[in-house]
Amino acid sequence: MSLSRQTINRRKFTALLGASAITFNVSAAFAQSGDQPSISTVGEGMPFSINAVSDLARQLSKKPFVPPSRNMPDVFANLNYEQYASIRSDSSSFVWANENWGFAIEPLHRGFVFSNMVRLYTVEDGVVRRIPYDQKRFSFGSLEVPPNLPEDLEYSGFRLHSKEDQNFTEFAIVQGATFFQAIARGQNYGSIARALTLKPADMRGEEFPVFKAFWIERPTAGSNALVINGLIDSESTSGSIRLTFRPGEMTIVDVEMTLFPRAALEHIGIGAIGSRFFFSPNENKKFDDLREAVHDANGLGIHNGQDEWLWRPLKNPESLQISQFMDKNPKGFGLIQRYRDYTAYRDDSRHLEKCPSVWIEPLGEWGEGVVQMIEIPSDAEINSNILTYWRPGATIAAGSEVTFNYRQYWCWNLPERPQLAxxxxxxxxxxxxxxxxxxxxxxxxxxxxxxxxxxxxxxxxxxxxxxxxxxxxxxxxxxxxxxxxxxxxxxxxxxxxxxxxxxxxxxxxxxxxxxxxx
Incomplete structure (x- = not known):
């Protein structure tokens, strides 16, 4: 199911944001914008190689971190939800919309909580091409927008569409901090991935890395894979990420991320997934609600390095809960939506039975660490109050380079299930x-x-x-x-x-x- 700007409602939209509760400071997570790094080496007209973004991130890590500014035209700086949702684009304006590549890119406007400036490029025939800001891509509803907006306004992210039977179907969205989501065919959006998580639930405050720029490789005709290269920056580290999306009955995303820490990374989250758990029949309801349950996932699943399969039901706790599951070289973990029948929820608006399960499969050995889960009390169903991730046991030293590779499955059922009850x-x-x-x-x-x-x-x-x-x-x-x-x-x-x-x-x-x- 495609969630276009025409069909999305406030509850769905807020769920996409990721986490007013889990981050403790939602404005800090999304309100980052500012000067772009020096990217002339991979800018317009330059050749692109598989190591180009990693090389750029390595160079960036040797410079002091420059906090992003929040500069944006006044007309977009203080939008409410309704005003931002009124900014729409037609499929005819998508990148590659009129070409036979099987995919299309929908750049997303800045505004509301999405003030972070993200520069977008394509890579075509090995050459970098910028996707310049184009006001004509958008209709602005009742907003009084000047006729000539600045060309350096850039974008806040993008949606991904695949072409099926001559129609575009949305399957992923990349927007806000380092957040992204995907869905399998027929699903609705639910849980949200974080490319990089730093110091979540830390008393000193969570640190929010951001995507600075993307290089989207034009696929070959007939290919079912779309490769996206991203530049990450934060006070503690810079990094590069390479995302390979394969949409379908099960949408698979291969993630290759390399970090170049400016400072020692003591608490880092890899393969992080945020989700929402409001209530379920696990315990007596705390909320006066006509539905049977409200959650985007109902359990944490782990396939640990000892070949054990663990199941931990999620809760909306009375107080902050942090759980750690010690492991060495985990085989997989994820937030699972196990109930697939409408009657488990009776939610006619969001159809929560269609939210994806998200499974993380490490590629290579991750060593010792813990699968960590944070459950935060929530009195509003819009809050994404669950976060789980792999936390390496060893501190990552400043000045080092470290790579994490894993595969995400956005699915109805897990790709691998035990021969167990x-x-x-x-x-x-x-x-x-x-x-x-x-x-x-x-x-x-x-x-x-x-x-x-x-x-x-x-x-x-x-x-x-x-x-x-x-x-x-x-x-x-x-x-x-x-x-x-x-x-x-x-x-x-x-x-x-x-x-x-x-x-x-x-x-x-x-x-x-x-x-x-x-």
């Missing part, structure tokens, strides 16, 4: 005494059939706390097992729960993890 539902409610909580965890899978299903045991732990009243309900015809139990935290105010179905000494399910807090 998976968690299909998590519920909790009041237990048999004041502090006790009762849980119901449902597993489903093709391996839950006769006679194996009757041999399975539930291995459950609480740290701290104790587990009692365990019951296992087997439904062979549905290939489902439901486990109920009670957790008593004693006098503690937090407990980490773990549940896995065991067949002898081998796991028959993914590992369910859950954090209870008072």
């Amino acid at each position: 998976t968690v299909t539902s998590t519920r909790s409610g009041k237990g048999s005494s004041n502090r006790r909580r009762k849980y119901l965890v449902e597993f489903s899978g093709d391996n839950l059939t006769e006679p194996a299903i009757h041999e399975l045991k539930a291995d459950i732990t609480a740290r701290p706390g104790s587990i009692s009243n365990i019951n296992i309900w087997r439904y062979t015809d549905q290939k489902t097992i439901r486990v109920t139990f009670e957790m008593d935290p004693g006098n503690e105010n937090a407990s980490e729960l773990r549940l896995v179905l065991m067949a002898g000494d081998k796991p028959a399910s993914e590992i369910w993890l859950y954090r209870w807090t008072a």
Whole structure:
């Protein structure tokens, strides 16, 4: 499903922004603009090589960071949402719209929270061509816009369209800080990726790197791959990124990022995904809402270096929660939208069952570190209050060079799924005494059939706390097992729960993890 400017509404739009809650300071994240780096070596008419942007980022890292300014014509400087949404462009104005390359680029105007100035180029036959600002690309609704805007106004980002049956279908958007999104065929936008995350939830304040410029390589005719090279800059580091988009039933994005730190990077996020989790049936609703659930993803999935599959249901917590899952050379992780039926949400506006799952698959060894997840309390459904990413264990030294390669899958179902039962539902409610909580965890899978299903045991732990009243309900015809139990935290105010179905000494399910807090 394409989300054009004509169809997008306020709730969808705000969700695209990424995170008023997760960033703690949304204006700082999006209100960055300013002088472009010296890019004459890869400017108009210059030859382009695969290392051109990395070389530029390396040079930039040796110079002091220059904070971006916020210069923009007054008419765009203080737009509200409705005014910005009224700025539209027609498909006939897209770059390559009238050429047979299979893709088209829709430059996006600056304004509203998108004040960051981004310079756009194409690479055609090995030569760099600038996409100059062109006022004629846009209609401005009721805005009183001067007839001759400055040519150096530049853009705030772009949308990507692929051509199918002579029509353009949107499949990705790159706009704001280092944020970008993609969707598979038939999906709606949901979670949002960050190319680079620095010091999230840090008491000293999060640092927001920005995209400064892009070089978009013109594809060959009939190709289903679009390559985008980007320049990243921030106080602590500069960097280059190469994104290869392959849209379709599953949209795949290959990411190659090289960083050139100006300062030691102690807390960095790689493969970061932001999402929104407002409420679900996991626990009693805190909100008076007619829908069944509101979330763009409902769980964190991890395939760790020990070949274990972990499932952690997401929560909208009462207080800030930071979770770390230690690992070495992870095989994959992501934020997953597991419920695909309309009745799980009953949301006629956004159809949340169509939001993509986003899976990160490291390419090469990432060493030791943690999959870190931040869950932030939210009292408004527009907030993207979940953030997960890989945090390397070692500090990245100033003056060094480090590369991270990984593959993103924006999908309906994961590209690789374990031959194990998976968690299909998590519920909790009041237990048999004041502090006790009762849980119901449902597993489903093709391996839950006769006679194996009757041999399975539930291995459950609480740290701290104790587990009692365990019951296992087997439904062979549905290939489902439901486990109920009670957790008593004693006098503690937090407990980490773990549940896995065991067949002898081998796991028959993914590992369910859950954090209870008072």
